[in-house]
Amino acid sequence: MQHLALIGFGAIARTLVATLCDQPDMRLRKLSLLVRSTPDELRRAAAEICAPRDIEVQVFTDIAQMLAARPDLVVECAGQKAVADHGAAVLGAGVDLVTASVGAFADQALFDRLKETAAGRGARIILPAGAIGGIDALVAARLSGLNELSYTGRKPPGGWKGTDAESRVDLDALTEEAVFFEGTAREAAMRFPKNANVAATLALAGPGMDETRVRLIADPATTENTHEYQVRSQAVDYSMRLVGKVSPLNPKTSLSTAYSLARTVLNRSGAIII
Ligand SMILES: NC(=O)C1=CN([C@@H]2O[C@H](COP(=O)(O)OP(=O)(O)OC[C@H]3O[C@@H](n4cnc5c(N)ncnc54)[C@H](OP(=O)(O)O)[C@@H]3O)[C@@H](O)[C@H]2O)C=CC1
Ligand SMILES: O=C([O-])CC(=O)C(=O)O
Numbered sequence: 001m002q003h004l005a006l007i008g009f010g011a012i013a014r015t016l017v018a019t020l021c022d023q024p025d026m027r028l029r030k031l032s033l034l035v036r037s038t039p040d041e042l043r044r045a046a047a048e049i050c051a052p053r054d055i056e057v058q059v060f061t062d063i064a065q066m067l068a069a070r071p072d073l074v075v076e077c078a079g080q081k082a083v084a085d086h087g088a089a090v091l092g093a094g095v096d097l098v099t100a101s102v103g104a105f106a107d108q109a110l111f112d113r114l115k116e117t118a119a120g121r122g123a124r125i126i127l128p129a130g131a132i133g134g135i136d137a138l139v140a141a142r143l144s145g146l147n148e149l150s151y152t153g154r155k156p157p158g159g160w161k162g163t164d165a166e167s168r169v170d171l172d173a174l175t176e177e178a179v180f181f182e183g184t185a186r187e188a189a190m191r192f193p194k195n196a197n198v199a200a201t202l203a204l205a206g207p208g209m210d211e212t213r214v215r216l217i218a219d220p221a222t223t224e225n226t227h228e229y230q231v232r233s234q235a236v237d238y239s240m241r242l243v244g245k246v247s248p249l250n251p252k253t254s255l256s257t258a259y260s261l262a263r264t265v266l267n268r269s270g271a272i273i274i
Pocket of ligand 2: 252253
């Protein structure tokens with residue numbers, strides 16, 4: 001792949017680009033960024049990250065202009081609203097779209113519309129594992145017949161600041177863990193758009209948005225983002241626990257998310273997909 005486009009240039013995007021720049025097999029020639037503020041600062045930051053490689057950086061504030069530059073792949077790392085605002089334009093241009101903000105698809109009408117647009121234009125919506133893992137095993141388990149999937153997300157109180165958790169629990173006063181949400185993946189992804197995308201990813205790989213049970217916890221005893229889930233199926237039972245380091249650029253985001261996106265991009269380029 002020669003020309004990669006990103007929507008958003010925050011914590012995930014910056015780590016993603018730095019990681020891709022480190023990969024000798026990645027023959028990236030051009031990086032396009034869609035941003036909505038301070039394009040000069042972002043252009044400088046991107047140029048600095050790309051400096052070790054000869055990559056042309058272009059910054060856009062208009063999706064049509066970015067798509068006119070004909071990227072090979074667009075990766076959304078901006079937020080659920082960006083999927084709703086720009087997904088149809090990307091897919092309608094026949095360009096594959098990787099969405100970090102998988103929780104956007106808790107909106108069934110949006111999901112159906114984007115799937116239809118993708119199918120009509122021969123483009124694909126690619127859902128990365130993100131901060132969760134084991135999606136390969138989960139899809140295989142679903143194909144055998146899934147009996148149960150439940151997910152628990154645990155973050156330090158600071159990771160829940162500025163979210164609906166604040167209306168349910170006093171994050172600053174917590175002395176022990178608080179389970180502040182129990183419900184479906186659809187509700188979780190909609191109520192916690194910056195924190196529960198992984199619940200939507202598990203749901204789409206597994207039994208569905210309304211069938212996947214979710215618990216969210218604020219825990220003052222941890223400094224990490226822990227994602228745990230249990231699967232029971234006709235072929236395999238397993239449980240998985242990922243203890244994610246927090247991104248130094250965004251306390252809500254697990255650092256591993258950017259590396260999962262890097263894997264997704266690399267799998268579009270090399271001779272081997274793994
Ligand atoms: N699947 C997964 O496992 C995970 C998914 N996520 C998803 O990824 C998203 C990004 O995470 P992260 O990088 O940590 O967040 P950041 O807040 O660090 O970065 C997001 C960037 O996107 C920009 N942005 C927002 N909306 C738009 C838009 N419409 N067009 C262009 N740029 C936009 C913001 O810019 P500004 O606001 O300055 O304009 C900001 O710079 C999260 O909101 C979440 O939805 C996050 C973690 C895990
Ligand atoms: O990065 C994480 O820990 C998970 C996250 O925010 C999300 O799923 O939206």
